Amino acid sequence: MSDFSFWVILKNLIWATQWTIALSLIAFIGGGIVGLILLFLRTSQVKWLEVPTKLYIEFFQGTPLLMQLFLFFFGVALFGIEVSPWTAAGLALTLWTSAFLTEIWRGCVEAIPKGQWEASASVAMNYIEQMRYVILPQAMRIAIAPTVGFSVQVIKGTALASIIGFVELTKAGTMLNNATFRPFLVYALVALIYFCLCFPLSWFAKRLEGKLNVAR
């Protein structure tokens, strides 16, 4: 009997993991796109663009992700729009991710020597062209390791979507615990699955970082 429920628990958890992965992908890809746009705004040297992007980043980095989820979940509903946990979680996690990626990438852009900006300016390239052809290709190399590293934070961040009722790995764990009353086993398995998702990425990020340091 107890053996039976172990396999049932594991099977259900693994099934729920697909939604953790899906939500992570949405947040990471969406956050990457928004983050890239913000990166352009943030590094453009255009003063009036700088303040709003700074505020945006400050808000999403300076408040709990859980609050952001609540705000999207309850806030949008105010306008009479029914928000599914999917929408709220997807949106909140995307914006949250974008704020962190922007800052990570800005650091990489700023690590590119000033001479590269000047040389590309001296051959008449404009800001977008400089970024596209000269700065980003170089910044990308150093950005890969911290970006992969941050993907681990995104996966862990999706666990909070369980709180607004999004059924992913953590929520499935809570539901299974309520059904089976085996919290130790359930949460140990949940943790193990997260570990299996995150550890390879962490390991990969560290390896990339090491490689880059040797290359320099």
Added chain:
Amino acid sequence: MSLVSIRDVRKSYGTVEVLKGVSLEVEKGDVVAIIGRSGSGKSTLLRCINGLETYQSGAILADGIEVGGLHANLRELRRHVGMVFQQFNLFPHLTAAENVMLAPTVVNKTPKKEARAIAAEVLAKVGLSEKMDAYPSQLSGGQQQRVAIARSLAMRPKVLLCDEITSALDPELVNEVLRVVEQLAKEGMTLILVTHEMRFARDVGTHLVFMHHGKVHESGKPKEVFAAPQTPELQQFVSGIG
């Protein structure tokens, strides 16, 4: 009208005035050598001409385009005014040929094939035909600087600004770069160069400008100026070089 016209330009960093009213006229085909002590404002002047620095008053016109001002058409300006830097500043992720082709294809929308032909031509001019597909990290300093010159030439500039382009090089690599510049001068390219190579300034330059404390302190024909410096500051500077 002069190709480059600098009129009473003043530039400050904060409260420190670095250019204190510089005026200079450069005609087509001129080779202007700017010399002077460290900190006298040579680089700053050059960078102002290319719009890399802004200035507070006066005017710079290059090829008829006003450099300063809020709505200066820097893009148009820089298509005609090239710049070579002391530290080469090649794009490390691109090969020599790609470094050269980038601006023509991106800025001038030159087709790839045509740009490749331009790259072949200008790299041949600087003697690096065999290095087209080498990355900057695979080139010596002298070769890198010659690629940088080629990169500027690919835009067919009307004037080329060179800021101490041999200062970062090992002594044995200086000449290969100077020879390229000399060849350009012979072909009639208008050049404004900041240099510490006095012999080069004398032999290749058509004009010599001695800058001191943010001003043009003395100027004239290089041979005459070197033979008989008028001001004590230049006398000291020239004798100090030895």
Added chain:
Amino acid sequence: MTYHLEFSALLPYWQDLAWGLWFTIVLTAVSTVVGIAVGTLGASARSFGPPWLSGLVRVYVELIRNTPFIVQLFFIFFGLPALGLKLSETTAAFIAMVVNLGAYSTEIIRAGIDAIPKGHIEAGVSLAMTRLEVLRYIVLRQAFAKIYPALSSQIVIVMLGSAVVSQISAPDLTYAANFIQSRNFRAFEVYFVVALIYLMLSILLRYLLRLIGDRFVKVG
């Protein structure tokens, strides 16, 4: 569309907010101090301890860093009682926070130790210092100066992450927010204001950490 924001609906509950805020501050402060102590021990053990201990610390660090805080919290609060270890909400919250920050600071401090030139340690030993003295006066001092910024941002991250303890009913700021919105049905206003309070808190915390850094951690 016709919804009117009513921030005044929060006023009757300001005491709940204040108590929640206080709990969050104490939770953060205590877990910062204890967590960094754990991290210091962990990093020392990881760098200088015997292989079995170093390995054990490594497993601890990787397990914590690669699982969500909320799962750690649930495991401690719901899972451990199954082993006969019953914890109150508050105790569980404190333990989870310490365990979490302990792992991160172990990793951060270890990176600082790794960055110290071997020569410095040998110089200390050659001055007839004991291993512990070398660790205390040469290694950790320098390591802390190096990693202080990274440690500071981790502390802010952990403070923001503490919002999750509301989920086991530990009476923190988020718990207060949940409580208030269940009473006045003004979810958006409540969460908005509380988000701003967290924002203030993280700005203040960063400022405070900078002050402490300038005063006590010689960077350079």
